[in-house]
Amino acid sequence: MPLHRQGVISGIGETAYSKLSRKSVLALHLEASLAAIADAGLHPTDIDGILPYGGVGVVAEDFITNFGLRDVRLSANTPLGGASPVAAVQTALAAVASGICRHVLIPIGRNGASGGRISTRLREMPQFRAQAEFELPMGAFAPAQIYAPMARRHMELYGTTSRHFAEIAVSTRDNALLNGNAMMTTPLTVEAHQSSRLIADPFHLYDCSLESDGGAAVIVSRADCARDLRQPLIEILGVAEGHPDSPSSITQRPDLIPIGLDKAAPRAFAMAGVTHKDIDVAEIYDCFTYVVLRQLEALGFCGLGEGGPFVASGAIRLKGALPINTHGGLLSQAHLVGMNHIVELVRQLRGTAGRAQVKEARIGLVTGYGDMGDGSIAILARA
Amino acid sequence: MNTPLPPRPSPEPTVDSLPYWTGLREHRLCLQQCAACGTTRHYPRPLCATCFSSAVTWINAQGTGEVHSWTVAHHAFHPAFKSELPYTLVTVDLPEGVRILAPFRGDSADLRLGLPVRLIFEEILPELTLPAFIRG
Ligand SMILES: [Zn+2]
Numbered sequence: 001m002p003l004h005r006q007g008v009i010s011g012i013g014e015t016a017y018s019k020l021s022r023k024s025v026l027a028l029h030l031e032a033s034l035a036a037i038a039d040a041g042l043h044p045t046d047i048d049g050i051l052p053y054g055g056v057g058v059v060a061e062d063f064i065t066n067f068g069l070r071d072v073r074l075s076a077n078t079p080l081g082g083a084s085p086v087a088a089v090q091t092a093l094a095a096v097a098s099g100i101c102r103h104v105l106i107p108i109g110r111n112g113a114s115g116g117r118i119s120t121r122l123r124e125m126p127q128f129r130a131q132a133e134f135e136l137p138m139g140a141f142a143p144a145q146i147y148a149p150m151a152r153r154h155m156e157l158y159g160t161t162s163r164h165f166a167e168i169a170v171s172t173r174d175n176a177l178l179n180g181n182a183m184m185t186t187p188l189t190v191e192a193h194q195s196s197r198l199i200a201d202p203f204h205l206y207d208c209s210l211e212s213d214g215g216a217a218v219i220v221s222r223a224d225c226a227r228d229l230r231q232p233l234i235e236i237l238g239v240a241e242g243h244p245d246s247p248s249s250i251t252q253r254p255d256l257i258p259i260g261l262d263k264a265a266p267r268a269f270a271m272a273g274v275t276h277k278d279i280d281v282a283e284i285y286d287c288f289t290y291v292v293l294r295q296l297e298a299l300g301f302c303g304l305g306e307g308g309p310f311v312a313s314g315a316i317r318l319k320g321a322l323p324i325n326t327h328g329g330l331l332s333q334a335h336l337v338g339m340n341h342i343v344e345l346v347r348q349l350r351g352t353a354g355r356a357q358v359k360e361a362r363i364g365l366v367t368g369y370g371d372m373g374d375g376s377i378a379i380l381a382r383a
Numbered sequence: 384m385n386t387p388l389p390p391r392p393s394p395e396p397t398v399d400s401l402p403y404w405t406g407l408r409e410h411r412l413c414l415q416q417c418a419a420c421g422t423t424r425h426y427p428r429p430l431c432a433t434c435f436s437s438a439v440t441w442i443n444a445q446g447t448g449e450v451h452s453w454t455v456a457h458h459a460f461h462p463a464f465k466s467e468l469p470y471t472l473v474t475v476d477l478p479e480g481v482r483i484l485a486p487f488r489g490d491s492a493d494l495r496l497g498l499p500v501r502l503i504f505e506e507i508l509p510e511l512t513l514p515a516f517i518r519g
Pocket of ligand 1: 417432
């Protein structure tokens, strides 16, 4: 069954983002989910599908218990790390289009700042088993250290520079200052980026995303079940996920440059029936600045190796040809594993993005990236 | 009083990887070669992705290689590595057709793609020997 336009994002919700929530991870999930349900004009008991983010200890049963749900028809995980929330949109769309569900909740909550550090949990994750056994004893622990050789090779092959990375960090920060629910509230300059301490060369501190406490959620509804809801319809035109070759170890990848999005993006564009020229705004997963640059290439906004000059042209600024990460992203708003990117894209397409609103935004895309290069993408449009 | 550092993380060998770790203790870098089709693979795992055979012979890497990429760690994500900062990790193409990530002992300013390097062995703990590289 073709999935094109069979589902919509009917509701979005988020909590305050901070370094110290003083709430449980479950409470953050529930707060964001109730906000998304109210935003859609639904009642909690309308939810009949739940796709929780794996790995934070919250399961569908928690929602059944707290919301008193009587007839949940689907619970599943999409274990793609930072690509999970957008990949869950694909799973949710398949579920509503095939008639399994009417309203699927995709929630996340975490105490990434005040709880355990995101960066040091590799060993407990099966998708990092090879990394943990063979590279962790050498001193390669954290995503910053694992992704740095990809960025270094891109720099050596194509002339990409740290100043290109700085342009991504600075423009993202500028957008965060307009948001009102962003953890970073002071401007960043290229000079401050360049002089910030090195974490894992070539990554400086300001190339790395935040650690955050908070919750966010979206609801995917079957198109014909959403017509009478509160919000303008935001249709899902295209969606896809993709996995890199040798996903369990970047070192053993045939080529360090390709990522899952290289495979997923053409499929999503084909399903959507649009090209990159039709995209008014893009929310690009930004765990590290380099990861944004490489995804811009994978999406076709510029050629392979041209990401540096593309961002240096000013294209990604709020007033540029392709405004990206209009909420401040993981780099400057909060690290909600990209659920906040979906929330922001929906706001942009509804025309409710406040001071960061892109004029006449009608079609946009959101990506996810995680677990050493898994990729996901959703292309959305105001109906 | 100083709190003792958490121990340096040690590998937990599996039935597939035990010969690799044992080889390192004997100063050999052992790689899996498919006994059916001859494809060399790394890191150790149960199946050949070319012919799906699980039959394996172990070969010794000759000990040369070329730099594929690198990073220099300036932040210790584990307390046991704090005293080693900054340390360089190189991704190295081996002539056997696989790659390995290991510390580089030398000046990171010398590094460039394709730089020849040579394998050495470092005895970290009585039961743990790790590979490392120097300029070739
Ligand atoms: Zn074989």
